[in-house]
Amino acid sequence: MKYALFLGCTIPVRGQNYEMSARAVAKVLDIGLVDLDDFSCCGFPVKATDRHDTTVMAARNLAIAAAEGLDIATLCNACTGVLTETEKELAGNEALRNEVNAELKKIGREYKPGVKVKHFSRILYEDVGLDKLKDKVTRDLGALSFSAHYGCHYLRPKEIYECFDDAENPHTLDELIRVTGAKSVDYMGKLDCCGGAILGVDEGIALRMAKNKLDSVTANKVDALVTICPFCTIMYEDNQKKIEAKYECYYGLPTLYYPQLLGLAFGLDRKSLGFRLNKVKPDDLLAKIGVE
Amino acid sequence: MIDSKKLDPHFKFEVAKEMGKVNVTRCFACGTCTAGCPVRVIDSKYNPRKIIRMVLLGMREEVLSSDFIWLCSTCYTCYDRCPQDVMLTSLMTTLRNIAVREGHVHPAFKEQARLVGSFGRLYEVEDFDNKKREKMGLPPVKKIHDEVVKLLEHDAKKEAES
Structure with missing residues (x-):
């Protein structure tokens, strides 16, 4: 089980206890969490001013994970929402996908559908499962x-x-x-x-x-x-x-x-x-x- | 008092076009949105049902220049419960986006957009932060995401022009 770890903006500077504990339990459970240096803000904070900017930023993050062949594990609910929503929106809308990819081309990236975004708690519940968690208690x-x-x-x-x-x-x-x-x-x-x-x-x-x-x-x-x-x-x-x-x-x-x-x-x-x-x-x- | 001469009957279509969905016109004013709203329960100046009525009536200027469109906490409760699938949270985002283009941006969101446009993240990361992270056994985080700055530079240009 391996995921790209998406930290977002708040956790690395204001919620390091969340990050430390998530990494520590992942280690016990053999969940590989890969750090990708290029992950930026998910895009949520600019949604109120320009929804399209949010889509482009989220698509860029999804493209970074896709290039590594990894699904994404998130810790923040807002990142989870924006990345999941964008993945669904782009996967089902070719015209929007082309529009976004024309912008991503400027920075040499391309969004392709298929990256699964999951909150770490959901991974624990669904992919690891309660039985395996109980075994480690x-x-x-x-x-x-x-x-x-x-x-x-x-x-x-x-x-x-x-x-x-x-x-x-x-x-x-x-x-x-x-x-x-x-x-x-x-x-x-x-x-x-x-x-x-x-x-x-x-x-x-x-x-x-x-x-x-x-x-x-x-x-x-x-x-x-x-x-x-x-x-x-x-x-x-x-x-x-x-x-x-x-x-x-x-x-x-x-x-x-x-x-x-x-x-x-x-x-x-x-x-x-x-x-x-x-x-x-x-x-x-x-x-x-x-x-x- | 509503001044009918000031109404813009086209506003609801403008909003629907921006949203890419016509759902706002389906509202039958049941009030499920307002009843479940966690902001409305604390302050009645935010009232989603009323905002939808104002959009449908064409109270364009009142809506776009209002304080209340910035008060949605984006919890999606109304979005999930609306029996007419008005997609209220997306509607509120749409209203905010149009308001921004007309110069009504709320300072809190203006600042967020500036930070993200400057660093690619919401908080400026200093060397101090990465040193602190190192002590905790955590990897450093990138201070500036140039790619994001480049993707959002059109906003910075617009801002400079205005």
Whole structure:
């Protein structure tokens, strides 16, 4: 099992704990993750200003993976959405394909259909499978409970994701949590958006969106929120203090990237999973399972 | 109050053409979009059903110069639930793209486009970042993607002209 690892913009500079833990669990599972230096931004950030620029940028990234004969593994939900959407759009539209390729020719690249784009969590669920994950579990996480935040672009628009999960009642991340032995606790507003995409447009609305989820998740006294997208984490973890100050409340809710949780279950140490970079320190949670 | 003299009945076709789909004209105003919208529940100034009505009525200037078209969080909930397949998230993108061409770009998105056009990525990567990555055992990331800068230089030119 081998994929080109698509990091996107946020993870390499603001979510290295996600990257470190994903690489660490991939190693345990024998998933080859190949770094391609030429991968750039996926194209999502320019969609609001020029949708066609997004298509061209995504097509270029797809062409880079195709040239290496590799499918793409993503870690960010927005990258997953844009690359998947573009692959489907271009594969089914010859006129657009020709138009995009005329532009890519300027930089000596060519898009050809056929690259499969998959989020790392989906790879764990579909390609590795729960049974194989369970086989690798060596540390008992039975004392811990988590709530899953899927993030919008992991599930929607559902037409581009072959219904690998149910967008209205998702279960795959909950199953991935349970396979570690930990509990997965449901909560109100599970599908609600983190607000990350409009943080720069209206901070008040975006922070309120994140607050509602923090309220709902902490009501169940779980040990942490589990995310699979760097921007969702920025909303729930990086902005948690800001929300607490603004609304005069306290959460102290750690946010773990799913591979960090899986890595704990695999018996990996705190350092290799990048826990030092978690802004809301998960010390209590780690103490519960005897991790120094 | 809507001033009928200011309406542009062609606007909905302009939007449909830009989208490459005529789906917006199918809206029967059921409000499924607004009912499930995570932004609308917090602030009523963003109301997808109302935006569609404004498009269909031809309130071109009001829509394109509005603040609310920038408030869609692109969660795709309305997109997936719409019984008439209006493809709202794509519609909002289309409205934003037309607005940008008419000089109404929101500063947050203008800055994002500038960064991506300058570096090929959303954050400028410094040597410091790569040193930090090295300490964590992570490979360096490229600081500037010249190919992307070249692909997007037409935007930079347009920006300079304006």
